[in-house]
Amino acid sequence: MNVHAAGDLKTTGLTHPNGAPLRLNTQDFVAIDRDRNAKFEATYRPQALYNRANEGFHANNETFLLHEVATNLPIYRPDTGPTDFHLHLPPGGFQLVLVTSGAFTFDYDGRFYNVGPGAVMLQSAIVHRQLFYTWSGLSTEENLRTPQTVVPDPIAMGYSGKFLEAFITDPTTFPNPTIVGPDQINEAETPRVAWSHKLHNRPADAGFWLQDPLALDALFKPLTDGSVKSAMPVYLRDIGIEVPSGHLVTGHIIATDPRGQSLLPKSMSVAADASCFAKGEVVIYRVIRGTAEFRKKAGESFELSAGDVVTAGKDAISLVGISENTQVLRLGLLKGMNELRSWTPTQRDEIDGLAGQIITQKDIRPLRTEGRPVGYLYG
Known part of the structure; x- marks a missing residue:
């Protein structure tokens, strides 16, 4: 991806990185990248x-x-x-x-x-x-x-x-x-x-x-706790990355169907686990399609559209609503990154x-x- 030194370098072996430690931002910050x-x-x-x-x-x-x-x-x-x-x-x-x-x-x-x-x-x-x-x-x-x-x-x-x-x-x-x-x-x-x-x-x-999007562990499950409001039923997909990432990052997709259609591959046999919204010392939301509404800790609301990204501290924001035909990726960055x-x-x-x-x-x-x-x- 990037090219730096080249040539026949001789080393004693590849070692642990010995640079500066990584540190997540633990403050109540909110940073928005607009499409x-x-x-x-x-x-x-x-x-x-x-x-x-x-x-x-x-x-x-x-x-x-x-x-x-x-x-x-x-x-x-x-x-x-x-x-x-x-x-x-x-x-x-x-x-x-x-x-x-x-x-x-x-x-x-x-x-x-x-x-x-x-x-x-x-x-x-x-x-x-x-x-x-x-x-x-x-x-x-x-x-x-x-x-x-x-x-x-x-x-x-x-x-x-x-x-x-x-x-x-x-x-x-x-x-x-x-x-x-x-x-x-x-x-x-x-x-x-x-x-x-x-x-x-x-x-x-x-x-x-x-994870194949049609695999059983990738199916969307209904989010029934009422934490995310929408005119359409809200569904949640766990993309399964917490364990294979070494417990560094969690990943979920929050989504709704288009009105009058059943677009999302889903399973209705069990409700989604809403505890995922509490995971992450830092959280990132990226709107893939549609629109989503968020609320800051102080009560101020803001909206993101397709292509927008918000990065925020652990409890600095919450996802409160999504429109129809909306898909939002949520990543939770865990303590292990530190x-x-x-x-x-x-x-x-x-x-x-x-x-x-x-x-x-x-x-x-x-x-x-x-x-x-x-x-x-x-x-």
């Missing part, structure tokens, strides 16, 4: 435009970054297409992807995953690449305004591929080594890689996670420079649709 002020920039690759929630990032001591990634160029150009094999090493090993339009094919450690709107992935410390994405052919302005969703409907899958992505700290501050460059990839021999180095402070429970440290610039550059040298074993995956990714940096 009308969004700046989409091709920060890392020409085919993808990135819209960062910078106000929230800076207000929360730059500990957690949420951004929208919008595919904006066709895959057949010589400067776009499939990516290289690489990996990300954020503090705590946390990287979240939530697909919101189009379709993608990702290669995680030699296995293909075809995903569309609503798919959730935690993919840190896995050697991976993006093989395929959809592109609508619309102009940039039209493309950035196409509706997004967490429901796998055919119309949304026809748009350009987009996803919400989150990291602990800024991607430019931690290692993102390229393991196999695009010119060196042998499609007939996709490597499965294992690692011998003990590496940084990823929690013991953390691991690879993928146990992490950042990478120093020297550590980051050394690991980026090592690149493929840190691979210690290469195997052939006979069938690329079988088996879980095994290229963890921990074991």
